[in-house]
Amino acid sequence: MIxxxxxAKLLHEYLDQELDKENVAKVEEHIRKCENCIGNFEFDxxxxxxxxxxxxxxxxxxxxxxxxxxxLGT
Amino acid sequence: xxxxxxxxxxxxxxxxKREFETLTMEHLDALYRQAYAFTRNAARAEDxxxxxxxxxxxxxxxxERGTKIKxxxxxxxxxxxxxxxxxxxREPEVSFDEDYFSFYGAVAKDLQACGENVKDxxxxxxxxxxxxxxxxxxxxxxxxSVEFREVxxxxxxxxxSYQDIASIVDVPVGTVRSRLARARxxxxxxxxxxxxxxxxxxxxxxxxxxxxxxxxxxxxxxxxEGSWRFFFL
Numbered sequence: 001m002i003x004x005x006x007x008a009k010l011l012h013e014y015l016d017q018e019l020d021k022e023n024v025a026k027v028e029e030h031i032r033k034c035e036n037c038i039g040n041f042e043f044d045x046x047x048x049x050x051x052x053x054x055x056x057x058x059x060x061x062x063x064x065x066x067x068x069x070x071x072l073g074t
Numbered sequence: 075x076x077x078x079x080x081x082x083x084x085x086x087x088x089x090x091k092r093e094f095e096t097l098t099m100e101h102l103d104a105l106y107r108q109a110y111a112f113t114r115n116a117a118r119a120e121d122x123x124x125x126x127x128x129x130x131x132x133x134x135x136x137x138e139r140g141t142k143i144k145x146x147x148x149x150x151x152x153x154x155x156x157x158x159x160x161x162x163x164r165e166p167e168v169s170f171d172e173d174y175f176s177f178y179g180a181v182a183k184d185l186q187a188c189g190e191n192v193k194d195x196x197x198x199x200x201x202x203x204x205x206x207x208x209x210x211x212x213x214x215x216x217x218x219s220v221e222f223r224e225v226x227x228x229x230x231x232x233x234x235s236y237q238d239i240a241s242i243v244d245v246p247v248g249t250v251r252s253r254l255a256r257a258r259x260x261x262x263x264x265x266x267x268x269x270x271x272x273x274x275x276x277x278x279x280x281x282x283x284x285x286x287x288x289x290x291x292x293x294x295x296x297x298x299e300g301s302w303r304f305f306f307l
Contacts, residue, residue, distance in 0.1 A: 016254070047265075048230045055227070060103055068102075069095065
């Protein structure tokens with residue numbers, strides 16, 4: 001079983017869904033059993049969701065959309 | 075603003091414009107968010123987006139139909155930023171130590187050193203996290219260097235794969251991986267410092283009182299036996 005250091009290194013790629021099956025299994029096994037790392041996992045997950053949530057509140061003005069459309073092909 | 079020699083009949087450029095808009099306009103908001111990641115300013119972000127669309131339109135012939143147009147647009151956005159805006163302002167580099175540690179890990183160590191071992195397992199809901207951290211998350215991201223901000227946005231907000239990010243940023247996938255890891259470690263460190271300065275976590279005795287209170291605050295499924303969460307008020 002991998003240790004906390006190893007799990008911490010793999011955790012981000014795991015949350016990014018970029019790990020291969022073998023390493024996914026290792027990370028999940030570790031998180032299931034490790035008191036320290038599960039909190040880390042939850043925090044990172046929540047942080048990403050929060051960043052996404054705050055960012056998707058940003059949208060362009062309708063004015064810009066029209067302005068761009070006008071400028072194209074002039 | 076015409077005066078450009080038109081080699082094609084008008085009908086063709088109308089068709090081109092229509093095709094271009096059909097393919098690209100749906101990505102306007104996503105491009106704006108990424109532009110904001112670069113400029114950290116709404117007005118400049120809009121300018122950057124506009125310039126990007128104009129450039130993309132001008133080089134539309136070079137776009138290979140069937141490939142990912144979003145990645146193509148993001149590359150143009152990035153290059154436009156680098157050539158036009160970056161020149162004007164030096165981006166401060168955030169320093170960090172290679173000693174890779176996690177926010178949670180560091181705090182956990184300190185808590186354990188104080189003899190605290192809170193055994194409670196509630197899920198950390200991002201909405202609760204927002205109540206605690208509020209604006210600090212966005213502020214912390216905005217204080218990162220542009221290289222770090224860029225990849226964090228591409229990964230966490232745009233939800234692109236490492237491969238797509240690599241093609242946009244024009245580096246190998248391995249570099250994307252390590253840059254993201256460093257960016258996140260830096261971000262965690264910033265948030266950790268914020269929490270520490272606010273005295274939000276380092277209160278062993280308060281933590282015991284808080285344990286009961288927090289059980290109500292955090293909703294979510296019961297975790298596994300023996301696992302614990304770090305939470306702070």
